[in-house]
Amino acid sequence: MPETRAGSMPGASGAAGAGPAAGTSAAGEPLLEVSGLKKHFPIKRGFLSRVVGQVKAVDGVSFAIPRGEVLGLVGESGCGKTTTGRAILRLIEPTAGSVKFEGREVTTLGRRELRAMRRHMQIVFQDPYSSLNPRLTVGSMIGEPLAIHGIARGAAARERVAQLLTQVGLSPDHARRYPHEFSGGQRQRIGVARALSVGPQLIVADEPVSALDVSIQAQIINLLRDLQRTLHLTYLFVAHDLSVVEHISDRVAVMYLGVIVELAASEALYREPRHPYTVSLLSAIPVPEPGRKRERIVLQGDVPSPAKPPSGCRFHPRCYMAQERCAREEPLLREVSPGHWSACHFAEQVSVAGAGAARASRPT
Numbered sequence: 001m002p003e004t005r006a007g008s009m010p011g012a013s014g015a016a017g018a019g020p021a022a023g024t025s026a027a028g029e030p031l032l033e034v035s036g037l038k039k040h041f042p043i044k045r046g047f048l049s050r051v052v053g054q055v056k057a058v059d060g061v062s063f064a065i066p067r068g069e070v071l072g073l074v075g076e077s078g079c080g081k082t083t084t085g086r087a088i089l090r091l092i093e094p095t096a097g098s099v100k101f102e103g104r105e106v107t108t109l110g111r112r113e114l115r116a117m118r119r120h121m122q123i124v125f126q127d128p129y130s131s132l133n134p135r136l137t138v139g140s141m142i143g144e145p146l147a148i149h150g151i152a153r154g155a156a157a158r159e160r161v162a163q164l165l166t167q168v169g170l171s172p173d174h175a176r177r178y179p180h181e182f183s184g185g186q187r188q189r190i191g192v193a194r195a196l197s198v199g200p201q202l203i204v205a206d207e208p209v210s211a212l213d214v215s216i217q218a219q220i221i222n223l224l225r226d227l228q229r230t231l232h233l234t235y236l237f238v239a240h241d242l243s244v245v246e247h248i249s250d251r252v253a254v255m256y257l258g259v260i261v262e263l264a265a266s267e268a269l270y271r272e273p274r275h276p277y278t279v280s281l282l283s284a285i286p287v288p289e290p291g292r293k294r295e296r297i298v299l300q301g302d303v304p305s306p307a308k309p310p311s312g313c314r315f316h317p318r319c320y321m322a323q324e325r326c327a328r329e330e331p332l333l334r335e336v337s338p339g340h341w342s343a344c345h346f347a348e349q350v351s352v353a354g355a356g357a358a359r360a361s362r363p364t
């Protein structure tokens with residue numbers, strides 16, 4: 001089985017069909033290829049602001065998304081998933097690595113080229129309250145990108161705005177209103193309409209439902225799923241909870257402390273996780289069956305600092321399966337079964353059922 005150091009997977013660059021880039025989608029050539037992406041933030045101290053270290057928020061992430069696929073990117077707060085999404089769109093500048101959109105390198109584009117490229121790559125932000133300009137009407141906000149990209153102005157723009165509002169389940173009349181007149185779910189629909197206005201191919205959905213009530217979350221996820229199918233969109237769907245991405249993702253990548261630790265087709269990852277961290281995330285999802293409980297695995301200790309990640313396997317201080325080798329040797333991200341990648345020395349022994357026993361037998 002192929003293997004590679006986490007963060008520089010083979011197949012992330014090159015033809016679909018090799019490495020984790022290939023996935024299980026039959027959609028063909030990757031629309032997006034991310035290879036060895038890093039984003040380090042300098043830690044500065046003292047009067048002269050000397051750089052004394054680096055926060056390695058994203059430390060070598062590689063994956064590819066075929067056209068029309070939804071890739072879920074999941075992990076705890078601070079694991080680097082949002083930074084990954086923003087670095088791909090160059091809303092923050094990556095420190096290293098490559099991002100290719102339709103085979104074209106994004107990281108080296110000049111300002112004008114980047115602006116043109118942004119028409120094809122859009123983002124839906126997490127917070128529908130702060131991501132909308134309170135001084136603009138909904139119509140102006142959705143119409144603004146149309147003018148910037150020279151797509152439509154005047155009556156044509158108004159017609160397009162009305163169309164978009166209908167598409168996201170709002171009324172064309174809402175174009176005259178201001179964001180404060182809407183509920184959280186409606187504001188997120190406006191955010192989606194704005195992202196769709198320029199006709200993008202790729203949408204980075206950055207925790208698009210985590211600021212919403214549970215009852216509204218499902219509505220927005222269903223809307224995003226319907227739009228993805230109707231408009232043949234490709235999503236990078238960022239979430240901190242595996243239950244959120246379960247029904248929308250074709251594949252899921254799990255991040256821990258700046259690196260991908262598991263990547264697989266959605267169904268395989270939920271049925272047969274191959275990394276102890278994924279097992280612990282899955283254990284937090286309630287089972288929708290009365291009387292049936294899943295054993296909750298509460299991770300020991302806090303998430304280590306990304307400025308000083310642990311030696312060997314980054315997860316070893318909190319892992320219920322950790323052995324002596326884990327602190328010494330960094331596990332390679334390897335394909336443990338077709339299309340299923342894990343960065344664990346003992347991936348073949350990981351099982352949901354065995355998690356409780358392994359944890360109980362581990363010396364504390």
Ligand code: SF4
Pocket residue numbers: 275276277313314315316317319320321322323326331343344345346347
């Ligand atoms: Fe746990 Fe070791 Fe696997 Fe890391 S390599 S996840 S510490 S068993």
